[in-house]
Amino acid sequence: MKFTLYMPTKVFYGKGCVKEQAKEFKSFGNKVLIVTGKSSGEKSGALKDVKDVLTSLSINYWIFDKVENNPSLETVFKGSLLARENSVTLIIAIGGGSPLDAAKAIAALSTNNIEPVELLTTSIKIPSLPIIAIPTTAGTGSEVTPYSILTAKQFRTKKNFYSPYSFPTITFLDYQYTCSLPNQVTIDTAFDAFSHLLESYLSIKSTPQSNIYAIEGLKAFSKCLFAISNKNFTNEIRDQLLYASYMGGLAITLTGTTIIHAMGYSLTYYKELSHGHANTLFIGEYLRFNKQTVEEKINKVLTILKFYSITELETYLLKHVGEKPDTSQEEINKFATLAMTQGSVKNNPTSVKESDIIKIYQKVLLR
Numbered sequence: 001m002k003f004t005l006y007m008p009t010k011v012f013y014g015k016g017c018v019k020e021q022a023k024e025f026k027s028f029g030n031k032v033l034i035v036t037g038k039s040s041g042e043k044s045g046a047l048k049d050v051k052d053v054l055t056s057l058s059i060n061y062w063i064f065d066k067v068e069n070n071p072s073l074e075t076v077f078k079g080s081l082l083a084r085e086n087s088v089t090l091i092i093a094i095g096g097g098s099p100l101d102a103a104k105a106i107a108a109l110s111t112n113n114i115e116p117v118e119l120l121t122t123s124i125k126i127p128s129l130p131i132i133a134i135p136t137t138a139g140t141g142s143e144v145t146p147y148s149i150l151t152a153k154q155f156r157t158k159k160n161f162y163s164p165y166s167f168p169t170i171t172f173l174d175y176q177y178t179c180s181l182p183n184q185v186t187i188d189t190a191f192d193a194f195s196h197l198l199e200s201y202l203s204i205k206s207t208p209q210s211n212i213y214a215i216e217g218l219k220a221f222s223k224c225l226f227a228i229s230n231k232n233f234t235n236e237i238r239d240q241l242l243y244a245s246y247m248g249g250l251a252i253t254l255t256g257t258t259i260i261h262a263m264g265y266s267l268t269y270y271k272e273l274s275h276g277h278a279n280t281l282f283i284g285e286y287l288r289f290n291k292q293t294v295e296e297k298i299n300k301v302l303t304i305l306k307f308y309s310i311t312e313l314e315t316y317l318l319k320h321v322g323e324k325p326d327t328s329q330e331e332i333n334k335f336a337t338l339a340m341t342q343g344s345v346k347n348n349p350t351s352v353k354e355s356d357i358i359k360i361y362q363k364v365l366l367r
């Protein structure tokens, strides 16, 4: 056996953990930049809790709430200017995947004198500012990963920025912050978490340890399937979804994702589908494509989720997300070329050629 393990994020999980662990905010100096979306921080209640804690500790803070869905390099650069102007020593990220991923880029650009695009083309040399991450969706897992997915016009797609310096130092996971999410956002993000668990479990990089996280998360996700159908998101279900998402983050930290994510990015960039919606469209064909290689593992996933077949699982998933977008063969060719540039393609259990990716896109989008 041979592996490397680096998972440095300190985790506080549970209802009320931000205020209960207020002292944790004291160790990073007294100038903080809060990075959040236009409304997620307020609506979730997380921003108020953090502001209360910072005020009680006499810590100064600035708020950068300009993070859009699928944050751009321009946005994270603006955030880093605000951090530099005020000499902040800590970034607090509040929100879904977009604010959390943006915060990692802002934290890196605040200490490294590089152009924003260099985040995607070189490795950063100087440690980022420390980050405290507080998720308000249950899907991304970004609160425990070193990954930051940014929208790069230069590359006409979403790109993954990764650095060992980008792990949040601390994360607070409280399901209460996800309770104000609209039903469809809850479902799309839950299916993103599911794709992390599934892709990690089937990845060629999976290890006995990553499989423990993946299986644990899949078990938590399985408890939520009925609630998703009924759109009955009780506190207990919200807690299970957040736990599944967190497990997914731990799992992909060890393994990365695979072709589902590589293929989904273009549907978000060009067709404006949410990330979870885009991923979900591919799950059935992904499982069929990989069935021969990892049949035993796929059967285990189906057993945990209590589905008899890939088709039954696929039908369930597709029933709960939006339509597939109108797409031409020409677009599919372009998306396939872009997908092949994503590093995650190499993690797929079955070796993939561009022609395979084209076929999967065709089956999903043209049938």
Ligand SMILES: [Fe+2]
Pocket: 140, 192, 196, 261, 275
């Ligand atoms: Fe994802």
